[in-house]
Amino acid sequence: MRFDLMYESFFKIVEGIPLTLQVVSISTILGIFLAVAVALMRISGSKFMSLPAYYFVYLIRGTPLLLQLYFVYYGLSQFEFIRESILWPLLKEPYWCGIITLTISTGAYSSEIIRGGILSVSKNYIEASDALGLSQVKTFMLVTLPITVRQALPAYGNELILMVKASSLISIVTLMEITGIARTIISKTYAPVEIFLVAGSIYLAINFIIVIFVNLAERRLGIEKATQGL
């Protein structure tokens, strides 16, 4: 063990944390909107809405994230019309390609979580709010959504951790986040174990903090009580 090297590389790898967090949080936030849209399409009851949503989720969950990233970064740029379109300033940057890919990926995975949450809302609640004269929009905002959030939060916590892990792939398209810096140091110093321990601990720390926050939110929303009551 070369502890001096671990100490030195720690300060270099730490510099990658902001980029990791930035990419993860931007794509998570954008991904939630996509996920809600896809989930609503799937349970809409109309085939024109639910089938495209079903195939979208099937496609994303059935293929590796790395392949999706290559597809967006290398595959799309092949076409003249994309290079001339207004999206090109975004699609030529590995940073935005990473965010787009991660957003699509988390959108597909979380749409299933959200769909499960919405479906778990008991019909009795909907009927009750119908009986109280609430409109469909109000029923969704005031009844379905709060219960869905409660139901989906534990699974969504897992999804957040998967996102932090998935963000390491953007290092393959030259972005220097935690894994990217770690890889560069490994190939320079040839000390894989030491660097792995440093970078791995940083990831574990990030994920540990996420778990704490999710647990806090769960307690705040009274999830134990709610699941007992249902």
Place this chain on the structure above:
Amino acid sequence: MFDVFALGPTGWGDEMLMGAVMTVLVSSSSLLLGITIGIIFAACKLSNFFILRAIAEVYTTIIRGIPELLVIYLLFFGGSSAVMYLAKIFGYMGYIELNAFTIGTIAVGAISGAYSTEVIRGAVNSVPKGQFEVGKTLGLSGYSLYGKVIFPQVARIALPGIGNVWQITLKDTALISVTGLVEIMRQSRIAAGSTHEPFIFYTAAIILYLLITRLSNIFFDIAEKKYSKGYVSKEAI
């Protein structure tokens, strides 16, 4: 447009199919290794020894909290020297280099092992205690108890979970392409680079992955039916 996929030396069709075969091979061997690791660590997690439980807990927490890519880099850059270090203890001084397939299998196997551990632990836990007691009362022990009574029940409960682990494993093997193993991902990169047609080849790769997923879903459905034979759910009674 499709002549790039011609079979033989003029196109990439056969190379892509070989890549798919390699993906299936490396995924299956990783899954087998993963299930083996899973059985061992599930036994550790269910044991009465604190140290065994702690080791298993540390293993699953680390693997599930750290990016797969880092694990693969660790084994890619450190795997050969670790094996040589072990070999030195046993008196072998020569140079050993692990090939990309072995490194990939170990790396992805270690990852899927962590997920399998949880699946198998859950399945063992959900076999009612009465089953053990009845088996013992009937005078069964060893293989006849665990092999004939407990295992079929664990297999039935664990199969859907193992199906999920297989999906994760299959997708994780795409990451091994960074170590140079020529599977679907690597092959489509090579083809895309030399033909300047990335869109077509990445689309082909997507189709190949979806096909493998589809076929393995059918396989797992059949297996689930086979292991549910004779099982009547409580609701049905």
